Amino acid sequence: MHVLMVAAENDALPGAKVGGVADVVRDAPKALADQGVTVEVVIPDYGFEPLTRIYIGEVTVVFNAQPHVLTLFKIQQTNNNVSQIVVSHPLFSGSGSVYCNDAPGRPFATDATKFALFNAAVCEALSQGLLTRPNALHLHDWHSACVAVLIKFEPRYSSLKNIHIAYTVHNIALQGIRPFKHDESSLETWFPSLNYNGQHLCDPRYPHCFNPMRSAINLADKVHLVSPTYSQEVLSPSNNDRGFFGGEGLEHDLQNSAKQGKLIGILNGCEYPESNTKNADLDTLYKKIENTLFGWMSNNEQLQSSYYIAHQRLQQFKATAANGPLVTSVGRLTEQKVLLLCQQVDGRLAIDSVCQIINKYNGRLIILGSGDKELESIFSKAMARNSNLLFLKGYGQGIGDLMYQLGDLFLMPSSFEPCGISQMLAMRAGQPCLVHSVGGLKDTVEHDENGFSFNGTSLALQASNLLNCLDETLSLKKHDPKKWHKIKESAQQARFSWIEVAANYIAQLYR
Missing domain, CATH: 3.40.50.2000 (Glycogen Phosphorylase B;)
Known part of the structure; x- marks a missing residue:
């Protein structure tokens, strides 16, 4: 079995960790590889200067109505049977950090554009064979959701439609919501020729907005929540007055996923090194x-x-x-x-x-x-x-x-x-x-x-x-x-x- 993981974070590489998703993207592939699965992990190249890169190839993506050239590198590692791949472009490495803080009133704007371009590059690399076609494509959080959108709605990637897509929700409170159009950071600005189904992609609370997380939940073959209890909590609407945080507006989509048998709750793991205890005071x-x-x-x-x-x-x-x-x-x-x-x-x-x-x-x-x-x-x-x-x-x-x-x-x-x-x-x-x-x-x-x-x-x-x-x-x-x-x-x-x-x-x- 061959699995391709797509994420924004990966603690297997320096400078690519902000939250717990980086730990998962570091540890899960190693555990899969130990069970005979071939795993590739691809994230944006945030400017990993000390790392030794091996050139894979280039892709040209039409994005914002302009051609963009992105370069794929494999990171040379020792004692690791997981392939770590980065996609390089000035938009990713310019800020020197994984995420950007946008001004109030423009949530996710800079990051959404950055990750949309990254997602398009992943799809193009898959279609050209620079990335091996996997048995399962594993997408993590909203940052990788546009991969599912492009595979399902962009005719250029119709050859990828039958790839099995698993989508992991690490934090449903962050959904990456952006307008459909009339903004430099919007779905139709990124992909002006995309013929999409707005009913699958729109935010339930703001119908004029594109919701990447909801899109991936609706388009994926399997939807994964990172603990059994959380997979049940998100089926109910949030009630802040009661101090209950549930589906955050996506509970109906998750209920539908549960009815279709595609909602799975699997607890994340933890590594247990043999010599974990050190003498300290x-x-x-x-x-x-x-x-x-x-x-x-x-x-x-x-x-x-x-x-x-x-x-x-x-x-x-x-x-x-x-x-x-x-x-x-x-x-x-x-x-x-x-x-x-x-x-x-x-x-x-x-x-x-x-x-x-x-x-x-x-x-x-x-x-x-x-x-x-x-x-x-x-x-x-x-x-x-x-x-x-x-x-x-x-x-x-x-x-x-x-x-x-x-x-x-x-x-x-x-x-x-x-x-x-x-x-x-x-x-x-x-x-x-x-x-x-x-x-x-x-x-x-x-x-x-x-x-x-x-x-x-x-x-x-x-x-x-x-x-x-x-x-x-x-x-x-x-x-x-x-x-x-x-x-x-x-x-x-x-x-x-x-x-x-x-x-x-x-x-x-x-x-």
Whole structure:
């Protein structure tokens, strides 16, 4: 079997990771290859200067009514039986990053144009034989959705129509919506001669707009959600007042996919290296944090208050012995991840109450992550108010790895979580997790067995239950060390194997 994966991110290559999809596109192909599947992965070339490229060929694509020449390269690698391919064009490497932040009122505009051109190049390369015709074409998230649109509606690619298309939804909250026309970043500007069926491609809430994610869901042979629970949650409409995040407008299309038997929920996997446990202590973590903080500070001429406060807090942590639990949290600062921590509970923000509860047990909270500027400000101010909170505004792989190893309890109160990788990494290191029982968190963390969980039928109730669960969890750690150790061991022994995931891909997604 030959599989071609198309994505925006791939952590097998440097500089091509932003979120969890990059981990999947790095790990799933290796697991498939181990089961005898030939796998090629293709992403845009974001300017990978240090890599050794092997020239494959060029394609010319008519895009925006102009010919564009794009070059395909295979990346030379050692000890890897997966072919990594990049498509080069100035539009991809010009920004120096995977994604662009467009001005308010023009969501996805720059990225949508970039990925539409990339998708057209993939189709052209397939039609010309520069990419081997696969048994299954595996598309990831909205960034690759135009591949399905062009294969189904562009006569030039009619020879590709019978290729089996599997489409994975990693995050349904990001759908890549753009106008059909009358905009430089729109479907008809990119492909003016495309004779498409608007009923399949339009956004259900904005019928004059093209919705790439909805298009791929409707056009694919199989639709994959990255956990069994999430594959059920998306069948219901979102209800923000209840704190429920479901289909985000695409629930009817997903219900139709379920009726057709093409909707599949397969949990992502996690890698388990043989020598995962390394000897580390808090001094190692604090030194790593300090070095990283200095690096962040040096990137700006003016010292940011969040870095100054973090450095002062770090000195405070180093000067006083820690005899209580270390609670950790690693992840991007988005509404999805921290909405519950920003709720008002009894006249104060939930994050302040979290710190107060942890303080009751002489504990500390370290949060690593960046993202939404407003949320960064909220957490910086919370750090200033709470002497046991260290908020590190940024991301450092080394810090994250040490936090997984050294933390006593991992906090992940996501409002929705398609799968989640952070909880798997924490569990792998023997750190139990406290999670909101949704999506992949529900499928990986069992309350009082290998971790702790809460839920609730409203945002207010969820925030309140989070605080109660945290208090009960830290009380258990303090007063029942035998049970705590058993839960810790169960977390460390849990396995979410890519081998099993790959077998399910082959049996359920690619046939």
